[in-house]
Amino acid sequence: MKALISVDLEGISGIVHPTETNPDRYDYERGRALMTAEANAAIAGVFDAEPDAVVWVADAHGTFRNLLPEDLDRRAHLVRGKPRPLGMLAGLDEPTDAALFVGYHARAGAGPAVLAHTISDSILDVRVGGRSLGEIGLNAAMAGHLDVPVVLLSGDDSACAEFGELVPSAVTVAVKQSLGQAAAVALHPQEARERLRRAAADAITRRGSIPPLKIAGPLDVEVDLYGPYMVDLAVLVPGVTRVGGGRTVAFQAADFGDAYRLISLLVQLASIKPS
Known part of the structure; x- marks a missing residue:
């Protein structure tokens, strides 16, 4: 085990x-x-x-x-x-x-x-299928x-x-x-x-x-970012779009594994400060 x-x-x-x-x-x-x-x-x-x-x-x-x-x-x-x-x-x-x-x-x-x-402090909210996680x-x-x-x-x-x-x-x-x-x-x-x-x-x-927590795909994901410049970086990733004003990006994922990895990437991008 x-x-x-x-x-x-x-x-x-x-x-x-x-x-x-x-x-x-x-x-x-x-x-x-x-x-x-x-x-x-x-x-x-x-x-x-x-x-x-x-x-x-x-x-x-x-x-x-x-x-x-x-x-x-x-x-x-x-x-x-x-x-x-x-x-x-x-x-x-x-x-x-x-x-x-x-x-x-x-x-x-x-x-x-x-x-x-x-x-991180750069992330205000993450919603998967409309649910805040x-x-x-x-x-x-x-x-x-x-x-x-x-x-x-x-x-x-x-x-x-x-x-x-x-x-x-x-x-x-x-x-x-x-x-x-x-x-x-x-x-x-x-x-x-x-x-x-x-x-x-x-x-x-x-x-x-105790069952595993399953969230079936495909999934609509939204991420609220702290600063607009973070959104500017996020939308450089293929499939990520700007929605709902200056701080929210969205993407679709085939399954939760894909969603998790892309969220992790967006977090890293959000840590980059403008030069």
Whole structure:
């Protein structure tokens, strides 16, 4: 049995502010240590349920170089660095039986929700078939496209609710209650880890009863971008058109895999600043 654990940072217990998630800020080292510890809790839970499991861990925040390799559970395989196939889900290109999302956050515009955003500050919204999806929905549907169920998500209560609407039978662990974009009531980190370990074991045990999230194609996709110059770059991609004013682009995709990859490309284009 192979499990992929995708680990973000904003949804880790105790994390509430960008200084804790940005490598250039003073509190980042504490944030990445907390992130590594929660990853280890999820890894331990998988092995509690399946002692012979193969566990891959995808560092899925920002640079994809946040987890401390020397402090990660030695039984796991760490995927770090970018660019790489499937981004936050790197590792799903090999047969995988279950995915777990640790430290995830709610989509842009959700609230109250700690550090809510969708992929980057350049993206205001992503709509697939008219439905707004953040990182939780996009990644869960990409996993589903590859027939992999996402069996667990941890984060704040808003992230858990967002995931619960998409995959009601999956396991969620709310490690903090959001009070706003940069405030929360958090569990003690050790308590969060203990709950996460138990939940990961439970989720792996029940993986056969948790279906993959399927969004069938063809798909109409719209992406709202922060700046008009980002739209100017996006429409250079064949098949991407400007719609609804100065900030929205649209395209059609044959299936969710194609949609996911093109959305990822648009995010990278949106990071280019005008010279």
